[in-house]
Amino acid sequence: xxxxxxxVLRAETLKMGENVPxxxxxxxxxxxxxxxxxxxxxxxxxxxxxxxxxxxxxxVPALDPKGRFTVARVTLTNWETNRFxxxxxxxxxxxxxxxFASGLKDKRAVTTQILVIDANIKKxxxxxxxxxxxxxxxxxxxxxxxxxxxxxxxxxxxRGCCFPDGxxxxxxxxxxxxxxxxxxxxxxxxxxxxxxxxxxxxxxANRPVTPLVGMAVxxxxxxxxxxxxxxxxxxxxSEETYNFRKMWRETKDPSSCLEIIPDHLGYxxxxxxxxxxxxxxxxxxxxxxxNSLQLLMIHSLQSLAFNHTLSYRISSGMSIIDPEIxxxxxxxxxxxxxxVSKMALVSKTNLSRCIRNCRLGRLSITGPLPxxxxxLALGRPGEAESKxxxxxxxxxxxxxxxxxxxxxxxxxxxxxxxxxxxxxxEEATDMPDSSEKSKRWEEGSNDGxxxxxxxxxxxxxxxxxxxxxxxxxxxxxxxxPLDHF
Numbered sequence: 001x002x003x004x005x006x007x008v009l010r011a012e013t014l015k016m017g018e019n020v021p022x023x024x025x026x027x028x029x030x031x032x033x034x035x036x037x038x039x040x041x042x043x044x045x046x047x048x049x050x051x052x053x054x055x056x057x058x059x060v061p062a063l064d065p066k067g068r069f070t071v072a073r074v075t076l077t078n079w080e081t082n083r084f085x086x087x088x089x090x091x092x093x094x095x096x097x098x099x100f101a102s103g104l105k106d107k108r109a110v111t112t113q114i115l116v117i118d119a120n121i122k123k124x125x126x127x128x129x130x131x132x133x134x135x136x137x138x139x140x141x142x143x144x145x146x147x148x149x150x151x152x153x154x155x156x157x158x159r160g161c162c163f164p165d166g167x168x169x170x171x172x173x174x175x176x177x178x179x180x181x182x183x184x185x186x187x188x189x190x191x192x193x194x195x196x197x198x199x200x201x202x203x204x205a206n207r208p209v210t211p212l213v214g215m216a217v218x219x220x221x222x223x224x225x226x227x228x229x230x231x232x233x234x235x236x237x238s239e240e241t242y243n244f245r246k247m248w249r250e251t252k253d254p255s256s257c258l259e260i261i262p263d264h265l266g267y268x269x270x271x272x273x274x275x276x277x278x279x280x281x282x283x284x285x286x287x288x289x290x291n292s293l294q295l296l297m298i299h300s301l302q303s304l305a306f307n308h309t310l311s312y313r314i315s316s317g318m319s320i321i322d323p324e325i326x327x328x329x330x331x332x333x334x335x336x337x338x339x340v341s342k343m344a345l346v347s348k349t350n351l352s353r354c355i356r357n358c359r360l361g362r363l364s365i366t367g368p369l370p371x372x373x374x375x376l377a378l379g380r381p382g383e384a385e386s387k388x389x390x391x392x393x394x395x396x397x398x399x400x401x402x403x404x405x406x407x408x409x410x411x412x413x414x415x416x417x418x419x420x421x422x423x424x425x426e427e428a429t430d431m432p433d434s435s436e437k438s439k440r441w442e443e444g445s446n447d448g449x450x451x452x453x454x455x456x457x458x459x460x461x462x463x464x465x466x467x468x469x470x471x472x473x474x475x476x477x478x479x480x481p482l483d484h485f
Contacts, residue, residue, distance in 0.1 A: 026482055029203055030307025030388070031475075033314035035195050036184030040479025041174045041458065042450040043158040045471070047441045048431060049078045051157035052109035054470070057463065058102060058149035060137055061116060067139035069100075070117045070124045077131040080107035082290045083266060084132070085115075091127045092119040096290060102148040103466065104292065106201065108438075116144050146292075150335040154470045155461045157428045158478060159441070160451035168454035171427040178425050178458065178477050185476065189321050189417055190359065195310055196418040198303040199469030200482045202296070207234025214301035217294075217407065218397050222282035225297075226275075229286075230257075230268055235483055236440070241265065254279075267293070283403055291406070298407050301394065302369040306414055308388035309367040313416070318380065320365060320416040323354050326379025328413060329363045336465025338364055338415050345378065364415035371411020372399040420462045420473055428457040450480040 026032055046052050061071055076084055081104040089096040098118035105111035114137075117124055125136055161169040169177075185194055204210050209232045216225035231249040233242060240262045248257050254276040261269055270288040278284055286294070313320055323329055327346040330338035343366065346354045357363040368376060368385050376385045389395050401407040431437065445451050460477070464470060471485045478484065 025208060029200065029208065029482075030304060030309075030311045030392075031197055031200065031482065032311045033195075034476070034479075035188050035314060035320070036181060036476075038177065038181050038184060038479065039164055040181065040477055041158065041161040041169060041177050042163070042452075042480050043161045043455065043458075043478050043484070044438075044441065044451045044480070045156065045158055045474060045478075045485050046108045047157075047159045047438050048435055049108055050110055051159065052106060053155040054105055054109060054111050055153045056103060056105075056111075056113040056149045057151040057153055058114050058144075060114060061140040061142040061144060063138035063140055065139060067141045068118065069140050069143065070119055070121045071137040071140050072115050072117060072124060073112065073135045073137055074115055075110065075112045075133040076105070077110050078108055079111075079131060081105050081111075082293055084129070086266075086290065087129055088115075088117070088127060091129065092117060092123045094119050100143045100145070102144045102146055103152070114144065114149070116140065116142070149466055151463050151465050152468075152470070153422070153461070153463045155459065156470060156474060157457055157459045158474065159428075159431075159455070159457040160445070160453055161455040161458065162450060162452035164450065166445070166449070166452060168452040169456055171456035171458070174456045174458050175425060175427065178460070181477055182423070190361070192420050192423060193321070193417050194420060194473055194476055195314065195320060196415050196468060197310060197472045197475075198307055198414075199471045200485060201469070201471065202303050203300050204234070206236055206483060207232060209234075210297050210300035211304055214297035214299075215393075215397075217286070217297055217401060217404070218301065218399060220402065222286050222403075223280075226271060226282050226285045227252075229289075230271060238262065244268075287404070294404065294407060298399075298401070298409055299369075302371070302409065302411070304392040305370050305385070305389045305394055306367045308392055309385050310416055312384040312388055313381075316384070318384065321358060323351070323358055323363075323365050324380065325351055326377050327354075327381045328366050328375070328377050329354050329358065330366050330413065330415070332362060332364050332415070336418060337467065338366065338413070340412055343413065361419065364417065366413035367416050369409075369412050369414055370394055370397075370399065371409040374411035375413075414467075418465055418468050420464055423460075423462045425458055425460045428459040430457070448481075450478075450484060 085099050086096055089099055100116040101113060105113060121136060121139060127134055161174040163169055209228055212228050213225045231245050233245050244257060244261050247260060254272040258272050267289055271285045274285045274288050323346045325346055325348055328343050329346055330340055330343040333339055354363060368374060370389055376382050399409050
């Protein structure tokens with residue numbers, strides 16, 4: 001049974017100030033089902049910041065000493081991309097919109113990517129930001145756009161592997177299970193292919209607020225959008241964060257809330273500061289969020305429809321690799337993304353050819369990211385897509401954002417399955433006693449957790465196409481609850 005997001009994050013939860021209930025979150029986000037049945041290895045991700053590494057696979061823009069833009073390769077430790085770009089823009093004395101990146105990376109991680117900065121090279125060279133290694137590559141006439149890179153190379157360590165009953169799992173058993181799941185995915189979907197779920201971080205893994213904010217924006221209700229972003233509690237929030245969000249819900253007083261807001265809630269601080277100076281300007285308060293984060297709210301709403309479509313297909317036994325009549329397929333480009341300009345409807349006359357090309361990795365079945373001009377599949381595939389859109393309460397939306405037109409979306413489609421390449425797995429070494437570990441690891445496991453401090457650690461490396469979530473592939477191997485990622 002699938003429950004929509006509003007049903008899980010009911011209004012009473014917000015009024016009472018409770019944490020978001022973990023029960024039902026997977027169902028509400030459509031993250032339900034497996035292409036290959038297995039118990040997995042369990043475990044926790046991101047116990048240490050350096051346990052999650054991602055390096056963008058991208059070409060450096062053509063360099064020219066006379067170019068307007070500065071090109072830099074930046075390696076960040078424990079920085080959320082938007083927050084870093086805000087900090088960088090201030091140090092360079094430019095607008096945040098004059099820094100161009102092709103992707104947003106995980107926060108609790110070590111990340112490397114290319115930036116194009118519309119600033120004098122000397123200003124960029126003078127930047128001093130903690131936990132940032134910035135290498136100047138030269139100048140260019142070219143910007144980079146979102147998802148312009150060819151992929152991402154991940155090296156991820158999962159720690160505390162254990163059996164479903166909580167007993168620790170040794171390295172030999174954990175390695176056996178990872179390889180068994182890989183073989184199972186290969187048998188059911190094709191060599192090194194996995195379901196292309198949109199990962200929990202798109203929604204906010206411990207505080208899935210973004211689709212609710214997106215719904216409010218689409219409905220032109222910016223007071224609710226701001227109210228949700230400031231006041232909705234999340235799982236495992238610190239006492240300071242909990243008290244801040246509780247005060248906002250109870251008082252709606254920007255000045256009082258600014259007195260107790262934790263330092264790390266920079267976006268919330270900007271929203272409150274705007275309201276303090278401009279009472280009841282909810283639209284202006286929302287627009288203090290970075291443009292990319294505003295757009296993420298809309299994208300997360302679209303993502304619900306896609307995930308539920310994928311879940312329905314898997315639960316009903318429909319293939320996500322072999323198309324059937326009514327499916328919409330698209331060619332796969334060299335970087336693993338699909339060419340949405342050349343999509344085709346699968347019919348009786350082209351069915352066998354489409355199946356053959358999907359199995360050869362030339363085509364992919366697609367699912368909907370709905371918008372104002374959405375085209376849905378027909379037949380059984382279309383029924384799954386329509387049910388997903390209806391069950392997530394998106395069927396009545398027109399997807400037009402009148403007061404922020406750049407957030408309006410015509411809709412697009414996304415492949416239901418994607419490849420992973422350059423895969424390897426090995427046992428990881430124990431952590432030094434002196435290393436800084438996550439609070440959750442330090443506090444120990446609780447009833448219902450799927451990790452054990454005595455369990456083995458594994459290091460997995462692989463490359464994914466742009467827009468694909470490493471946590472989703474790790475979910476296939478771990479089978480842990482969402483709050484373990």
